[in-house]
Amino acid sequence: MLSILIPTYNYDIRSLVHEVHRQATNTGIDFEIIALDDKSSSNIISSNSSINNLNFTNYELSKKNNGIAIARQLLVNKAKYNWVLLIDADMKLKDNFYISKYISAIKQNNDVVFGGIIYENKPPNSNSILRWKYGITYESICAKQRNKTPYKITSAANMLIKKAVYTNFNLDSIGNSYGMDIYFGPQLKLNKTSVLHIDNQVYHLGLESSKTYLKKTRLAVETLLKLKYQNKIKLHENDLLKTFILSKKMKFNYVLSSFFKVVENIITKKLLGKNPPIKLLQFYKISYMCYFDLEKKFNQTD
Numbered sequence: 001m002l003s004i005l006i007p008t009y010n011y012d013i014r015s016l017v018h019e020v021h022r023q024a025t026n027t028g029i030d031f032e033i034i035a036l037d038d039k040s041s042s043n044i045i046s047s048n049s050s051i052n053n054l055n056f057t058n059y060e061l062s063k064k065n066n067g068i069a070i071a072r073q074l075l076v077n078k079a080k081y082n083w084v085l086l087i088d089a090d091m092k093l094k095d096n097f098y099i100s101k102y103i104s105a106i107k108q109n110n111d112v113v114f115g116g117i118i119y120e121n122k123p124p125n126s127n128s129i130l131r132w133k134y135g136i137t138y139e140s141i142c143a144k145q146r147n148k149t150p151y152k153i154t155s156a157a158n159m160l161i162k163k164a165v166y167t168n169f170n171l172d173s174i175g176n177s178y179g180m181d182i183y184f185g186p187q188l189k190l191n192k193t194s195v196l197h198i199d200n201q202v203y204h205l206g207l208e209s210s211k212t213y214l215k216k217t218r219l220a221v222e223t224l225l226k227l228k229y230q231n232k233i234k235l236h237e238n239d240l241l242k243t244f245i246l247s248k249k250m251k252f253n254y255v256l257s258s259f260f261k262v263v264e265n266i267i268t269k270k271l272l273g274k275n276p277p278i279k280l281l282q283f284y285k286i287s288y289m290c291y292f293d294l295e296k297k298f299n300q301t302d
Contacts (some may be wrong), residue, residue, distance in 0.1 A: 001009060001029045001030045001031060001078060001082075001083065001108055002003070002024070002030070002031045002032075002081055002083050002084075002099075002102075002103070003031070003032050003034065003081040003083070003084045003085070003163070004024065004031060004032065004033045004034070004078035004084075004085045005033075005034050005035075005036075005072070005075035005076065005078075005084055005085065005086050005087075006020075006034070006036070006075075006086075006087055006088070006089055007036050007038060007069075007072050007075060007086075007089065007111060008034065008035055008037050008038065008048070008064070008066040008089035008287070009037070009038040009039070009040055009042065009068075009089070010038065010041055011040075011042045011089040011090055011206060012044065012048065013035055013051070013089045013216055013273070014047065014048060014050060014102075015049060015092075016087070016089065016091060016092065016106055017033060017051045017057065018052065018054070018259060019055050019093050020033060020040055020087070020098070021033060021056075021057060021101065023093070023096065023099040023100070024099050025055075026099075027080050027099055027100055027103055029071070029099075029161055030081070031056060031058070031081070031095055031251065032056045032058070032079070032080060032081065033051075033054070033056060033058070034055040034058050034060065034075055034079065035048070035051065035057075035058070035059045035060065035089075035262055036060050036061075036062060036071050036075050036161070037059065037060065037061050037076075038062050038065050038067070038068075038073060038259055039061075039062050039063075039064055039065040039066075039070045043161070045061065052176075057133055057269055057292060059293070060078075061273065062074070062096035062165050065207050068088075068180060069171055069180040070172045070243065071171075072086060072171065072172070072182075073166075073167075073172035074172075076163055076166050076167060077167070079163055080219070080246040081161055081163070082140050082162060082164070083116070083160060083161075083162060083163065084104060084157070084160070084162075084163050084166060084262040085099075085102060085148075085160050086158070086160075086161070087157065087158055087159075087202065087285075088154050088157040088158070088204075088206075089206070090204065090206025091157065091158060091202040091203065091204060091205065092202060092203040092205050093202055093203075094118065094200075094201055095199075097170070098115075098200060098202070099198040100196060101115070102115070102160045102200060105160060105196060105198055105200075106160070106230045108196060109194075110194045110195060110196040111161065111162050111165045111193045111194045111195070112154075112159065112160070112161045112162075112165065112188065112193055112195045112196070113159070113160040113161070113195075113196045113197075113198060113199055113246075114146065114154060114155065114158065114159050114160075114195070114196070114197045114198070115158040115159070115160070115198060115200030115202065116140075116141065116142075116143060116146065116153075116155075116158065116197065116198075116199065116200065116202075117135065117136060117139045117140065117157060117158060117175055117200040117202065117204050117271060118139075118140045118201040118202070118203055118204070119132055119139075119140055119203065119204055120133045120203055120205075124175070124207050126274045127169075127207065127209045127210060127211075128130075128207040128210060128213075129210060129274065129275070130210035130213050130214065130272070130276045130281070130301045131207045131208055131209075131210065131213040132207055132277055133276060133278050134278055134281060134297075134299050135204060135207075138199075138278075139153070139155070139204075141153055142199060142221055143198050143199040143241055146197035147196070147197045149189050149237050150184060150195040150196075150197060150236075151185045151186070151189040151195065151237050152183050152197075152237035152238070152239075153197075153273060154181055154185040154188060155179065155181050155296055156171075156184060157181075157202075157204070157247075158200070158201070158202050165193060165274070165298070166253060168191075169182065169184070169188075169201060171184060171187075182220060182223055182224050182227065182238070183223075183227055183232065183233070184231075184236065185238070186227075186233045186235055186236040186238070189235045189236065189237065190234055190235045210271065210272045210276065211272060214271055214272065214284075215269065217281070217284070217285060218292075219287060221240075221288055221289045221292060223286055223291060224238070224240065224241060224249055224289070225289060225292060225296075228241065238251060240282075240285055240286060240289065243286050244289050244290065244293075245284070245287060247290060248293075249291075253290040254288060254290075255295075256290040257290040257291040257294045257295075260284075260287035260288055260290065260291040261291060266282050266290075267280060267283075268284075271284065274295060280282060
């Protein structure tokens with residue numbers, strides 16, 4: 001009935017897998033758990049290999065580091081059941097009803113069900129505070145709110161979906177670039193896929209450093225622009241892209257680009273500090289998008 005798929009890279013997944021396995025077993029459903037390791041270090045592989053001792057569980061190794069989008073697609077391709085549950089390795093289950101809530105959601109006849117993401121109330125160390133503050137502000141959203149704009153927050157880090165639906169979207173087509181979820185939401189909307197958001201959140205534990213997260217933010221902005229100019233995003237609910245398009249229409253993008261070049265170092269220092277203003281991060285994104293667009297001239301070359 002259910003294939004539970006866990007892409008992982010340099011993360012100890014033993015606790016997560018054991019808890020998912022326990023809950024799935026208690027429901028009495030037919031299930032399998034497949035974890036695909038994306039070329040982790042040898043000590044991580046050695047530790048995680050113990051999950052092979054669990055019934056209906058396989059820990060498989062990739063021959064090379066493919067990135068999250070390709071890893072997820074490979075897992076879906078391996079799944080033997082019609083419904084697949086994708087959960088990232090750095091997640092922690094919130095309660096004892098994670099699997100049973102998704103099983104109940106299947107009966108509501110939707111193509112995709114998103115459970116949501118939350119963060120622990122206690123702040124992490126100051127080196128990772130930017131990722132935590134962004135997650136608390138923009139990702140920890142209840143199902144009622146998410147269902148108002150169902151294609152806006154579409155994280156594949158905690159998602160139940162029909163295998164045939166996932167396969168149809170070719171989500172691995174963006175390759176190893178950062179920002180698969182940016183591409184996912186617009187595809188769901190374009191294809192009028194039936195989406196349901198439920199309150200079945202998991203804790204996101206694997207918070208990267210603020211420096212790494214800021215770098216990934218830039219990569220996500222670049223990915224979004226590339227997808228736009230490759231005409232892969234036609235319908236969307238992405239606020240950043242809406243703001244960018246409006247700024248270009250009003251010719252304000254030149255101002256934002258020039259401003260970014262002048263104050264980039266000052267903004268970066270504040271965002272990497274101990275108490276980064278999240279609204280400043282949003283300004284950083286739009287100004288960098290305008291700058292990157294004009295510098296790379298995507299509208300002329302792509």
